[in-house]
Amino acid sequence: MGKNKDTMKRVLKFISPYKAKIIIMLLTALVTVGFTLYTPILIGNGVDNIVGPGNVNVAGLLKVLGTLAVVVIGNAVSQWVMNLLTNQVTYSVVQDVRSQAFAHLQEVPVSYIDANQPGDILSRIVSDVSQFSDGLLMGFTQLFTGVLTIFGTIGFMLSISVKIAVIVILLTPISLFVASFIAGRTFRMFQEQSEKRAEMTSIVEELVGNQKIVQAFSYEERANERFGKVNEELRVCGIKAIFFSSITNPSTRFVNGLVYTAVGIFGAFTVIRGGMTVGQLTSFLNYANQYTKPFNEISGVVTELENALACAKRLFDFIDTPVQEPDAPGAIELEKADGRVNVENVSFSYRKEVPLLTDISIDVKPGQRIAIVGPTGCGKTTMINLLMRFYDVDEGQILVSGHPVKELTRDSLRRNFGMVLQETWLKAGTIRENIAYGKPDATLEEVMEAARHAHAHSFIKRMPNGYDTVISEGGGNISQGQKQLLCIARVMLMHPAMLILDEATSSIDTRTEVKVQKAFAELMEGRTSFIVAHRLSTIQEADLILVMKDGNIIEQGKHEELLAKKGFYANLYESQFAVS
Structure with missing residues (x-):
């Protein structure tokens, strides 16, 4: 985890605005762990009240059962509050991180966008943040409660039998060593998995967005080969990452089984010698099980955190890319x-x-x-x-x-500058919203007037809902020429001081082009x-x-x-x- 220290510090900075909720969450976690640790004591007392047939302390047993019911209900309530606050903090942090990443996207120079695959940027802002949130969620709920449970359990075990407690404590570091040894080697694998996932996103985005070109040039087979190659690489690195992370839990469980067995054997001899009651042994076995369980959870949390930190690092690397040179003072x-x-x-x-x-x-x-x-x-x-x-x-x-x-x-x-490019771009939304993209407060009359000048009004009126017709992102459900007319109308609505027309009529038929050229001539007058x-x-x-x-x-x-x-x-x- 040492190499992830800087990444972890930055994650903590995003968490810091939610200190109040985190403090309440930690207090409820403390209450939850307290109830959990008190339960074995009550179970042990209940066992001691059942000495044998015909010799049961009913009054004492009912008192224990009543207390146990209160503890179970209190545990459920505190755990619900803890999980509620954990979810709120986690998804608030994720929202903040994703918002900062998207805001940074608006500030990076065009050269960065030109030099990087859109799918990779998309993967960092969407997929990597989702992976990061999963790890953060587990870290909050299980890491803190796991650590508290371990230390609390040690205290209760020492109060029952120092010797047996020492055996448990001496054997447990083996479990920790196994977990840390494996987890330390999974970070690189999860990082490689994130990179391959981003590469796959880029390929899918490229091929889906240009499916007509793919089919027109009979590129389907080569597209399958490209996708299959990256898919296979993702499968291999994914299997490695999951394999090495998944053997953590069985390995620690094996060590925990040894610990539980040792407690049972030494505890049984201690009961025979009169060193503890059967109820106390029952409590101790419960504590031994509770003591080892957090190590299993923590090992899983460490693996998830490694994955989360690998994704966070990719995201922070993007956020750290130099922004475009700011406006001069x-x-x-x-x-x-x-x-x-x-x-x-x-x-x-x-x-x-x-x-x-x-x-x-x-x-x-x-x-x-x-x-x-x-x-x-x-x-x-x-x-x-x-x-x-x-x-x-x-x-x-x-x-x-x-x-x-x-x-x-x-x-x-x-x-x-008003700009009409050869490459048209339209957003998912109504035709009216697309024309008014640069002037969202434009009236319908203004939009229609711009469309008339661009000779787009006639085809818009033939659309199912006129100016309220919804078009898909990129305008996939209208023709290339119609898309270009809408882009021209968008500029005409702005009445800019200067114009840039980069092959602005390249996708328009000759007859319409003559009309649009006249409209441009009118628009260019004095500009x-x-x-x-x-x-x-x-x-x-x-x-x-x-x-x-x-x-x-x-x-x-x-x-x-x-x-x-x-x-x-x-x-x-x-x-x-x-x-x-």
């Missing part, structure tokens, strides 16, 4: 951008050893439409990531309305707009076309100017519109 809230954007000698790469953008400079005037074109991988979308400050530049600076973006709050910067496009027909009206290749702007100008140069852009354009 005194960062400016950009209320309404004027549309000026200056990119000054910007260089950037996702990996230092692989340069991407090199010494990029652009001066964008208010209201201009800037188109960014070029082959795949040239840095078009990266420019958008830098404008939105999903990533920070390595060199140079970007200014919006004359302010370096690093001196602006991220929220205010992003509120000034600075950045348009990333592969289809060059969509950006011919742009005020400035930036032609990118290998992370550099190799040409810039208007459509006609670039065609006249007969350079790279002209070749791209001709390749798209070549007549065979």
Whole structure:
């Protein structure tokens, strides 16, 4: 447990706000253990009141039975209160841990999300926290009561027979040694099990979310192979972890059996010699059984705690990942951008050893439409990531309305950009909620007006419940084109100061695209707009076309100017519109 000390300290910090409940819980645990330990004394007294046939102390026996009934009821009540408080504290702690993990997820940089499997993050926040709560629950209920029972039992046994008690105490450490020896080797196995479980979650999430692609490319057999490989690895490490943890209990029970046998033999000889009564031997045997039982429970608790701490460590490792660079002290809230954007000698790469953008400079005037074109991988979308400050530049600076973006709050910067991506995203909910995602207080009239501008109103009205139609997460029950129209309507509702359109009409049919382009033209009127496009027909009206290749702007100008140069852009354009 030494290597888990830091993890345990952090767990205790999460528990500390619930000190009052924990104190009450510990007091009820003390009462529960007290009642439990008093029971064998009453049973022994009851046995001593039954000396033999025709020689029974009825009055004494009834008194013992009455006291025993009170003790049993009191034990049940105190145990109920203890379990109730234990559950409240455990699930409150789990809620706090999971809330902190999810809040941290909102603060990690986009680079972390890009570099890690979503399924692994999901597993840490959901599965690992659940495993952690199970171990915490057992730790609360059994560890403390087990320790109390052990020390209380020792006291009662010493009061009956010091010699026999010493035998029990000397033999018991064997059980402790066996439990600690096995438990100390299970942590690594449970940690490996958590990692494999996370890997499996990632694979399932990937394949379920993209089942159409899986089937379209006949990937089912290879998907089964990938899943089967990880499933087999999880089975193997799971069997190892469970095997080594499960032999703890039988091993300690074997030692406990030896202890119980020793007590029975020595106790019987002591009764024969008149050193104790039969009732006292009965009490002692009960205590010997009670004394060894917590060791079995504690060994199980230690195993569960090892698993819980392994899961907690994975969760804390996630919580410890560096958050995105905070807004600068005194960062400016950009209320309404004027549309000026200056990119000054910007260089950037996702990996230092692989340069991407090199010494990029652009001066964008208010209201201009800037188109960014070029082959795949040239840095078009990266420019958008830098404008939105999903990533920070390595060199140079970007200014919006004359302010370096690093001196602006991220929220205010992003509120000034309306963004429609090629990759659509919709949440599970009604169509109205999805359109009003960025403006939840929007009226139905405002939502409908945005949908009309996006040419989405007509298909929405044909849906079973119109704007109250519920769509699944990702919009799986509507077409790709309809999803994109809803995403466009979502931006139109916001009326942002500037626009970013990254292949915004790529999934729309030609006829609808013409209508949407007109709507965009209306929306872009007076607004600075950045348009990333592969289809060059969509950006011919742009005020400035930036032609990118290998992370550099190799040409810039208007459509006609670039065609006249007969350079790279002209070749791209001709390749798209070549007549065979």
